[in-house]
Amino acid sequence: MNVPLMLHYTVQNRFLKYVTIDTQSDPESKTTPSTEKQKNLGQLLVAELLEIGLQDAHLDGYGYVYATIPANTTKAVPVICFCSHMDTSPDCSGEHVKPIIHQNYQGQDLILPDGPAVVIRLNEHPDLQYQIGNDVITASGTTLLGADNKAGLAAIVDACKQLIDHPEIKHGKIKILFTPDEEIGRGVDKADMQKLGADFGYTIDGESAGTIENETFSADGARLTIKGVSTHPGFAKGKMQSAIKIAGKILAALPLNLSPENTSGKEGFIHPVSVNGHVEEATIDFIIRDFEDEKLQAHAAVIRQVTGNVLKDFPDASFTIQISQQYRNMKQVFDQHPQVTEYGIEAIRRAGLGPRLRSIRGGTDGSRLSFMGLPCPNIFAGEHAFHSKQEWVSVQDMQKSVDTIVHLCSIWEEKS
Numbered sequence: 001m002n003v004p005l006m007l008h009y010t011v012q013n014r015f016l017k018y019v020t021i022d023t024q025s026d027p028e029s030k031t032t033p034s035t036e037k038q039k040n041l042g043q044l045l046v047a048e049l050l051e052i053g054l055q056d057a058h059l060d061g062y063g064y065v066y067a068t069i070p071a072n073t074t075k076a077v078p079v080i081c082f083c084s085h086m087d088t089s090p091d092c093s094g095e096h097v098k099p100i101i102h103q104n105y106q107g108q109d110l111i112l113p114d115g116p117a118v119v120i121r122l123n124e125h126p127d128l129q130y131q132i133g134n135d136v137i138t139a140s141g142t143t144l145l146g147a148d149n150k151a152g153l154a155a156i157v158d159a160c161k162q163l164i165d166h167p168e169i170k171h172g173k174i175k176i177l178f179t180p181d182e183e184i185g186r187g188v189d190k191a192d193m194q195k196l197g198a199d200f201g202y203t204i205d206g207e208s209a210g211t212i213e214n215e216t217f218s219a220d221g222a223r224l225t226i227k228g229v230s231t232h233p234g235f236a237k238g239k240m241q242s243a244i245k246i247a248g249k250i251l252a253a254l255p256l257n258l259s260p261e262n263t264s265g266k267e268g269f270i271h272p273v274s275v276n277g278h279v280e281e282a283t284i285d286f287i288i289r290d291f292e293d294e295k296l297q298a299h300a301a302v303i304r305q306v307t308g309n310v311l312k313d314f315p316d317a318s319f320t321i322q323i324s325q326q327y328r329n330m331k332q333v334f335d336q337h338p339q340v341t342e343y344g345i346e347a348i349r350r351a352g353l354g355p356r357l358r359s360i361r362g363g364t365d366g367s368r369l370s371f372m373g374l375p376c377p378n379i380f381a382g383e384h385a386f387h388s389k390q391e392w393v394s395v396q397d398m399q400k401s402v403d404t405i406v407h408l409c410s411i412w413e414e415k416s
Contacts (some may be wrong), residue, residue: 011398014136015137015154016099019146024094024180025087027239032248033063033087033180041086041153045178048074048157053164054176062190066217069163069171077172077416081201081374082159082364082405084152085182088144089387091282102397105136108287110392118389125392127208127384135395141315147383147393152204155381155398159405167234171409172416177201179365183367188366191226200340201368202408204379209397210353212344213378214334216360216367219326220296222286222303227318230280241314243282247275250284266291266359270299291329291359310337327363329369332375337375337383343415344377347407351400379404 012018021041026034033039042059048058049067057067063086064323071077088094102110107129110120118141122128129134139145163169175198179187182205192402206213228243229287251272260269268290288299300323307319334341349356366376382397 007402009158009399009402010161011154011158011402012395014157014391015147015150015398017162018150018153019099022097023087023094023146024090025184027090027184032186034184034186035087038086039063042180043087043176045153045157048162049176051266052157052161054160057117057176063180064191065176066192067160069160069176069409071171071173072167073090073170073172073413075172075413075416077413078199079173079175079197080412081175081177081196081198081367081376082156082178082203083177083203083376084156084205084381085149085179085365087180087183088146088148088150089183090318091307091387093142094144094146097143097146099145099205100138100140100396101415102136102138105131105134105394107132110136110138111115112138112141112389115389120385120392123389125385130215131394134397136392137395139309139394141389143386145391145393147381147391148386149182149205149383151381151393151398151401152385154339155186155204155401155405158402158412162402162406163409165407169406169410170207170413171257172413174409180410182365185354188368188372191369191372194376196374198374200337200403201366201369201374201376202344203364203369204381204401204405205321205364205383206355206378207382207384209380209382209400211356211358211380212341212348212349213360214341215331216327216329216363217289217291218293218296218329219302219363220288221324221326222288222300224284224286224303224307224323225320225322226250226277226282226284226307227279227358228282228314240279241317242279243277243317244279246310246317247277247282247284251275251309253306253310259304259341264361268295268299287326289361291410293328327367328371329374330367333370334377335377339376339415340375343380343411346411347353347404348379350407350411351398351403355356
């Protein structure tokens with residue numbers, strides 16, 4: 001059945017509250033969560049879910065929030081999970097976020113008051129053309145907004161309230177999972193899949209209204225270690241072979257057509273993310289991305305070939321390369337469970353939007369959850385310009401995300 005036409009949305013107020021809580025994760029931390037402050041938001045989310053009526057809502061010691069909406073149907077319906085992450089990116093400050101609502105947006109460039117040089121221009125953010133008459137939320141110009149992924153959190157919590165307030169909307173058991181540390185690649189490291197007990201899921205962490213994503217990059221990490229020859233610099237002629245300089249030559253020799261700044265669509269890349277070392281030894285850490293697993297191996301071979309060619313000029317130097325699997329294209333899982341994507345498309349259509357099936361040039365918690373037994377495509381939350389001071393979201397897009405979640409619950413019950 002369709003959601004009642006006049007829902008009393010709470011998503012805006014929830015979102016405005018969530019973004020003021022600093023939840024930035026830390027890739028250098030060895031703890032889970034990587035920053036204790038993520039639990040501050042987790043505690044608030046638990047309180048709100050309990051207030052709505054999700055009686056088992058709780059925060060565990062690792063910073064994960066779990067909750068359940070019991071089924072209100074006699075049908076045997078698969079258990080569906082909705083997941084969003086609580087942390088914000090380390091790429092841009094998330095402290096002292098001051099959200100601003102630009103009501104009844106009319107296509108103008110948005111100048112942010114605390115950072116006048118930070119301008120959200122219509123010609124640089126083409127999705128703004130679809131927001132005419134909507135209420136656009138930004139930060140004030142000195143921080144990111146946190147719509148990635150607090151828009152998803154707010155949409156899920158609001159959807160929980162709608163389902164509790166409207167028992168005429170029939171659904172099976174619904175599970176809620178809010179994760180820490182997604183932005184640093186550890187979002188489901190400590191997720192208790194047995195406790196979660198879901199059959200299928202949806203991350204609510206996508207961009208434009210109407211989009212659903214069932215394909216991601218496959219991803220590997222590569223660590224290249226270069227062994228040089230160190231001697232006293234005053235007596236180094238003909239002897240020293242600096243690992244630092246070798247590293248520089250390797251980076252300069254990488255193919256430009258395999259760099260992220262020169263690729264788009266279904267093209268993969270090799271991306272050096274850090275360089276460390278001294279004369280005797282240096283390391284370069286890469287991320288390798290492509291939509292086909294076999295191409296990851298080809299990209300790793302390019303690193304080996306380039307390094308080998310450079311080292312021909314440094315006969316006493318050597319190298320090793322270590323490849324580590326990070327995640328795989330989740331479409332491999334959805335090919336076995338097409339209904340998960342099909343129901344998502346139908347829910348978006350029922351919410352009054354034109355569904356758009358997309359691929360992600362990146363990964364989500366859903367990438368790994370899908371290979372942990374929980375097929376989990378990604379549904380839009382309305383977030384844009386992630387990880388930057390230009391981040392924005394519209395209230396109306398978040399409301400459509402709420403509608404989509406509620407429709408999904410109804411569709412799974414109908415189809416069972």
